[in-house]
Amino acid sequence: MIKLFKVKERQREIAENANGKPPVKKQTAGELRLHRDISELNLPKTCTIAFPNGKDDLMNFEVTIRPDEGYYAGGSFLFSFQVPSVYPHEAPKVKSKTKVYHPNIDLEGNVCLNILREDWKPVLNVNTIIYGLFHLFTQPNHEDPLNHDAAAVLRDNPKLFETNVRRAMAGGYVGQNSFTRCMH
Incomplete structure (x- = not known):
């Protein structure tokens, strides 16, 4: 089968370039959807978004995320989002760039x-993810942990957990792990 659409698209690009205009970069469906999601963001006042590579x-x-309640109140936590081109059919990859003592990170x-x-x-979007991350700081969950030590302490000794969180956020050690100050 002849790829007629590819041929027509190429002819259109050549015609546009002949007009002296730069070639137009087509946005993927994922980029279009993400653009809409970002324009419709309704973030909690404790959350901000930044584009370190610029608007392109x-x-x-x-x-x-700067929680104003719970164990992590007063902390500032930075997350990177990498959105796949097939978004929203695949979730963004989210990582904490702030080392944190947390059962779910x-x-x-x-x-x-x-x-x-x-x-x-x-149907979920960036706004939903940010609210989910915010919720992790206001309601850490010891039942589905990534950091099993932190989860066990939260479950068995909430006062010690609070002490450990404060120590970590102040830039101290919890066990053998050192943390960078993230208090604001």
Whole structure:
């Protein structure tokens, strides 16, 4: 079968270039959807979004979460988002760039959030993920841990967990692990 559409698309590109105009970069469906998601963001006042690579790279961005309640109140936590070109059919890849003592975030920055894995659906969006991350800081979950030590302490000794969180956020050690200060 002849790839007629490819031929026509190529002819159109050649014609546009002949007019002296630069070739137009077509946006993928994922980029279009992400653009809409970002334009419709309704973030909690404690969350901000930034595009370190500039407005031409919407597929990679950072979100800062500054909880104002719970164990992590007063902390500032940075997450990187890498959005696949097939978004929303695949969830963005989200990593914590801030080393944090948390039952649902391991020391390498991997995040345990169901909507980033098995419960992802294309109707979900960036706003949903950010609210999910925010919820992890206000309601850490010891039942589905990535950091099993932190989860056990939260489950068995919430006062010690709170002490460990404060020590980590202040830039101290918890066990053998050192943390960078993330208090704001």
